[in-house]
Amino acid sequence: MSAISSYARALAVDGGRAYPIATRRHLHLSDHPLAFVPLTMAGEANAPLAAMIGTDRDNPTMLFVPQPRNRTLRFAFADQLATIVLKYIEDCPRQGVETYGKEGKVRYLDAPQMLVPNPAGAAFVRLFGRSTRFRRTTGEYAVSPQVPLLGRWLTWFGERSEHPGSSALVAMTSALGRHWATGQSAMEDANLAALLAWIDPPAGVAATDAAREAEDPTIWPPAGPSTDPTFDNEILAPAIRLYDEGKHERALAVLERDLRSQLEPTWRLMWQAIDLLRTLPPGDTVPVRWTNDRTDFTGYHTYVSGGGFPQARRDGAVAAARRLQRLEREQNEYDATCALDDPLVMASFRVTGEAFAGTVVEVEADRKILSDKGRRVLRPRVVVRTGDPVQLLAATKLRSPSRPKQDVTILSINGDRVGLQIENGMGRAGTAAPGTVPTLGEELTYTSVFPESMRSPELPAPEDTPWTHGGPPKPYTPTDDDAREVWE
Amino acid sequence: MPDDTPHRLHQLRGSAPAKRHNARTVAALTGNPGCARRAVLDAAGVDKDALAKQIGFPAKFGQSQFAITRGNSFEAQVKANGYAELLRLLREVLGLEIEEVGSTDLNDVGGNASQEVRHTRARQALKAAVEGREPLTFLDHPLLSLDVGGNIVYLEPDLVAFHHDGVLHVVEIKSFAIIDDQAGGSKVAAAARQSAVYVLALRRLLGDDKVSHDVVLVCPKDFSNQPTAVKIDVRKQLITLDHQLTRLARIDNLVEQLPNGLSLDLATHTPDELVSALSIMEARYAPSCLNSCEMAYFCRHEAAGCTSALGTTVREELGGVEYVTRALDLAQGKAVASVEEEEAAAMLRITAQIYGSVAA
Numbered sequence: 016m017s018a019i020s021s022y023a024r025a026l027a028v029d030g031g032r033a034y035p036i037a038t039r040r041h042l043h044l045s046d047h048p049l050a051f052v053p054l055t056m057a058g059e060a061n062a063p064l065a066a067m068i069g070t071d072r073d074n075p076t077m078l079f080v081p082q083p084r085n086r087t088l089r090f091a092f093a094d095q096l097a098t099i100v101l102k103y104i105e106d107c108p109r110q111g112v113e114t115y116g117k118e119g120k121v122r123y124l125d126a127p128q129m130l131v132p133n134p135a136g137a138a139f140v141r142l143f144g145r146s147t148r149f150r151r152t153t154g155e156y157a158v159s160p161q162v163p164l165l166g167r168w169l170t171w172f173g174e175r176s177e178h179p180g181s182s183a184l185v186a187m188t189s190a191l192g193r194h195w196a197t198g199q200s201a202m203e204d205a206n207l208a209a210l211l212a213w214i215d216p217p218a219g220v221a222a223t224d225a226a227r228e229a230e231d232p233t234i235w236p237p238a239g240p241s242t243d244p245t246f247d248n249e250i251l252a253p254a255i256r257l258y259d260e261g262k263h264e265r266a267l268a269v270l271e272r273d274l275r276s277q278l279e280p281t282w283r284l285m286w287q288a289i290d291l292l293r294t295l296p297p298g299d300t301v302p303v304r305w306t307n308d309r310t311d312f313t314g315y316h317t318y319v320s321g322g323g324f325p326q327a328r329r330d331g332a333v334a335a336a337r338r339l340q341r342l343e344r345e346q347n348e349y350d351a352t353c354a355l356d357d358p359l360v361m362a363s364f365r366v367t368g369e370a371f372a373g374t375v376v377e378v379e380a381d382r383k384i385l386s387d388k389g390r391r392v393l394r395p396r397v398v399v400r401t402g403d404p405v406q407l408l409a410a411t412k413l414r415s416p417s418r419p420k421q422d423v424t425i426l427s428i429n430g431d432r433v434g435l436q437i438e439n440g441m442g443r444a445g446t447a448a449p450g451t452v453p454t455l456g457e458e459l460t461y462t463s464v465f466p467e468s469m470r471s472p473e474l475p476a477p478e479d480t481p482w483t484h485g486g487p488p489k490p491y492t493p494t495d496d497d498a499r500e501v502w503e
Numbered sequence: 504m505p506d507d508t509p510h511r512l513h514q515l516r517g518s519a520p521a522k523r524h525n526a527r528t529v530a531a532l533t534g535n536p537g538c539a540r541r542a543v544l545d546a547a548g549v550d551k552d553a554l555a556k557q558i559g560f561p562a563k564f565g566q567s568q569f570a571i572t573r574g575n576s577f578e579a580q581v582k583a584n585g586y587a588e589l590l591r592l593l594r595e596v597l598g599l600e601i602e603e604v605g606s607t608d609l610n611d612v613g614g615n616a617s618q619e620v621r622h623t624r625a626r627q628a629l630k631a632a633v634e635g636r637e638p639l640t641f642l643d644h645p646l647l648s649l650d651v652g653g654n655i656v657y658l659e660p661d662l663v664a665f666h667h668d669g670v671l672h673v674v675e676i677k678s679f680a681i682i683d684d685q686a687g688g689s690k691v692a693a694a695a696r697q698s699a700v701y702v703l704a705l706r707r708l709l710g711d712d713k714v715s716h717d718v719v720l721v722c723p724k725d726f727s728n729q730p731t732a733v734k735i736d737v738r739k740q741l742i743t744l745d746h747q748l749t750r751l752a753r754i755d756n757l758v759e760q761l762p763n764g765l766s767l768d769l770a771t772h773t774p775d776e777l778v779s780a781l782s783i784m785e786a787r788y789a790p791s792c793l794n795s796c797e798m799a800y801f802c803r804h805e806a807a808g809c810t811s812a813l814g815t816t817v818r819e820e821l822g823g824v825e826y827v828t829r830a831l832d833l834a835q836g837k838a839v840a841s842v843e844e845e846e847a848a849a850m851l852r853i854t855a856q857i858y859g860s861v862a863a
C-alpha cells in the first residue's frame with residue numbers, strides 16, 4: 016500500500032467504483048492460461064473436495080471426490096487432475112525453442128501459467144504438490160505414475176509463485192489488487208466476487224451494492240478452497256452420507272450438481288478477471304520477467320524428464336537464507352521496473368520524494384568538466400522544474416523511464432529546480448549526438464529507484480555454487496518414509 | 504464498581520440470560536480493545552449474535568460439521584490408550600521424565616454435574632497436584648473459572664499437564680495440520696490467544712509461578728493423523744488479555760456515560776430502537792472486526808465513509824483524517840485545513856496532484 020493507493024481507495028469510496036492504480040498490466044497473461052478453482056473439505060489437511068479446471072472458459076472440466084476422507088478416492092482425484100495438468104504442461108515445449116546467451120543455451124518459447132482465485136488457492140496448489148510428489152508408483156500404497164509427477168509440477172508452480180514478478184502461478188485477487196483500488200479494505204478485497212464488484216459491477220448495479228451481494232454465500236459461493244459452512248452442513252454432508260450408505264449412483268449425481276453450483280460462479284469470475292486484465296497493455300518489462308519463468312520452466316522440465324528427484328521437504332539453512340535474500344532483491348527489482356514501466360506506479364515514488372517529474376527549463380548541452388584524469392569531458396547540464404516534494408541529495412544517481420540507459424547525477428537542488436548532470440549516452444563525438452540531451456520544455460521523470468540492470472543477471476547454476484555459499488547443494492534423495500507417508 | 508453498575512448492565516441486557524463466554528469469546532475480547540461498545544455489550548452479557556441478527560446484520564461465523572467432527576476424533580485419538588501418544592510427545596517437548604502416567608478425568612461424566620460442582624472438583628484436583636499431594640500427570644478437561652467484567656466465566660481446556668517440578672502446562676489439541684514444521688499463522692495465533700485464556704485462569708487460581716507461559720499445541724503432523732507437538736510462548740497474549748479484563752472490570756466509567764435506563768432487550772425493543780440505543784455506545788470499527796466480533800456488519804455499515812473502515816494503514820496514509828470526504832476535500836483544495844490538519848492536508852494535496860497528473 017502507498018499514499019497513492021490509499022488516495023485511490025478514498026476516491027473509490029466517493030465515486031462508488033474502483034480507481035486505477037496502474038496503467039499497464041504488470042504480469043504476463045498467457046493466451047491459454049490454465050484456470051483452476053480448487054475446493055477442500057473443512058477440517059482435513061488440504062483434502063481435495065472438488066475442482067474446476069481448464070483453458071477453455073466454455074468447457075471446463077469438473078472433478079470431485081465423493082468421500083474426501085477416503086485415501087483411494089483422493090488419489091483417483093490426483094490422477095484425474097494430473098492428466099489435465101500434465102497434458103497442459105507438455106504442450107508448452109511443443110511451441111518450439113530459442114537459443115540465448117554466449118553458450119547458446121536453449122529455452123522453450125512457452126511456459127505453463129496457472130491461475131487460481133486467491134492466495135489460499137495458491138497455497139492449495141503448493142500443499143497438494145507436497146502431499147503427492149513423494150508417492151511411490153510400485154509396492155505398497157502404489158499410486159498412478161502421474162501422481163508424483165503432478166506433485167513435482169504443482170510444487171514448481173508453488174515455488175515460482177513466491178518470486179515477485181513471476182507469472183507462473185497467479186492469484187487473481189492479488190493480480191487485480193495490483194491494478195485497481197476499491198472502496199473497501201484490503202481484507203475485503205480477498206473476496207474475488209466483492210473485488211470484481213467494485214472494478215466491474217454488473218450493468219445497472221451500483222458497485223457498493225454488488226460488493227455487499229458478493230458477500231452472501233448463497234448468491235456467490237466462496238471462491239475457495241474453503242467452502243461455505245452452511246453448504247457443508249446442509250447440502251454436502253447429506254450427499255456424502257448417501258455415498259457412505261452405498262447409494263453411489265444417487266450420491267454422485269447429487270454431488271456433481273451441488274458442487275458444480277459452488278464452483279461455476281467462481282469459474283465465471285476467473286474469466287471476467289482475465290478479461291479485465293487483458294484490457295491493460297502489458298508493461299515493457301513483462302516479457303523480460305516472463306522469460307525468467309520460461310528459463311526456469313525449461314530447466315525444471317529438463318530435470319524432471321531426466322528422472323530427477325522430487326523437491327526436498329524443506330530448504331537447508333544456507334539455501335533458505337540465500338533464497339530470502341534473492342526474493343528480497345527480486346521484490347525491489349520488481350517494484351522499480353514496474354515504476355519505470357508505468358507512470359501511475361511511479362507516482363508512489365514521486366509522493367515519497369524518491370522520484371520527480373517536471374519540465375526542462377535550462378539546458379547547457381556543450382558543458383565540459385575536467386575528469387579525474389584531467390581531461391575535458393562532455394557533461395551537459397539541465398535544470399528541471401518540478402512541483403513534486405523531492406527528497407533527494409546532491410550526487411544521487413538517477414534514471415528516467417524515457418531514457419532508461421542514460422545515467423544522470425544531481426548537481427544541486429534549489430527550491431523547485433533540480434540541476435542535473437548527464438553522464439553518458441551521448442555518442443562518441445566531442446559534442447552530444449542529436450536527441451541525446453533533453454531539450455528545453457521537455458517533460459521528464461527521474462527516479463532514484465531503478466534496478467541494477469534492466470535484465471536480471473544469470474545466476475550461477477546450482478552446481479557452480481561457491482563453497483562460501485555452502486557449495487553445490489546435495490541432491491535430495493527421498494526416503495522410504497517420504498513415500499510411505501500416510502495421508503488419512 | 505459503583506453500586507448501580509451491575510444493575511445498569513443487567514438493565515441493558517434485559518430479560519435474556521447473560522451470554523455465556525468460552526475461551527474463544529474471551530480471547531476475542533482482546534480483538535479490538537479500544538472499542539467501548541464491545542466492552543459494554545460483553546460486560547452486560549448481551550447475546551451479540553442474536554442482537555446482530557435482530558437488527559438485520561447477522562454475523563457470519565458458521566462452523567462446518569466436518570471441522571467439528573475431525574476436531575473431536577483427533578482429540579479422542581490423541582488421548583487414546585491412556586494418553587500413550589501424548590505422553591511420548593510431552594516427554595519430547597517438555598522433557599517430562601515420568602514413566603507412568605496418572606490422570607484425572609474431569610469431564611462431565613454423568614452429564615448432570617453442575618458447573619459449580621465440576622469446577623470445585625477441578626480446583627481440588629489442581630491444588631492437590633500443585634501442592635504435591637497427588638502424583639498427577641494429566642488433568643483432562645478441568646473446568647476453570649475466570650472473572651470477566653464481574654461475571655464468572657467457565658472455561659474448559661482440553662488438558663492440563665503437570666510437570667514434575669511443580670509447573671502446570673496447558674495442552675491445546677487442534678486439528679489443523681503442521682506440515683513440514685509449519686502451520687497457518689492465523690490458526691496458530693488463534694490457538695495461542697485461546698490458550699492464554701486458560702493460562703490466565705489457572706494463574707489466578709494457583710499463582711503465576713505455578714503455570715507456565717509455554718503452552719503445548721498438539722496437531723496432526725503433515726497429512727497424517729499422527730500427532731506432533733510444539734511449544735508456544737503466550738506471554739504477549741497474556742499481557743493483552745490481562746489488560747482487557749482489567750478494563751472490563753472498570754466498566755463503570757463506560758456505563759456511567761450511558762443514559763440511565765438504556766436497554767437492548769431483544770424481547771421488548773424494535774430493531775430501530777435497538778439501533779438507536781447501540782448508536783449511543785461508541786464503536787471503533789476496523790476491518791479486523793469482521794473476523795472477531797458479531798457486531799461487525801452493523802458497525803461496518805455505521806462506519807461507512809470513515810477512513811478507518813478502509814484499514815488502519817489507509818487511514819494513516821490519508822493523514823489520519825477521519826472521514827473520506829474530508830480527506831478528499833483537503834486533497835483537492837476544496838476545504839480549508841484546520842491547524843491540526845495542515846500537515847495532513849499538504850501531503851494529501853501533493854498526492855492528489857500527482858495522482859491527477861498521471862491517472863487518466
Ligand code: SF4
Pocket residue numbers: 535538539540541786787788789792796797798799800802
Ligand atoms: S464490530 Fe463493532 S462492536 Fe465489535 S469490536 Fe468492532 S466496532 Fe466494536
